[in-house]
Amino acid sequence: MHELSLAESAIELIESVARKECFTRVRVVHLEVGALSCVEPDALAFAFQSASLGTCAEGARLNVLHVPGEGMCPSCGTTSVMDKLYALCPVCEGGALRVQRGTEMRVKDLDVE
């Protein structure tokens, strides 16, 4: 499952930050999720919960921040908002937009104690 591997890498990152910054418990994880990342929020929450068992992020709340997708048209060079992958350029309709932003998921911030 896509979400499970994302959740596992997020947990790994959180644990390495925890070792470095010496906190023992994460209360809230602020996650940026791109509109084009194909992440299902419910599946992500479930995956995060199981991946976090036994770690400092066990029981942490997820705060999902949505990042809009953005792509550039290879024909006319206009940058447009994308709500799905393989969207056509809305300006010239001449080509599929090349994705520039919005496919990733990353840990933006942590509330710790």
Ligand SMILES: [Zn+2]
């Ligand atoms: Zn165009």
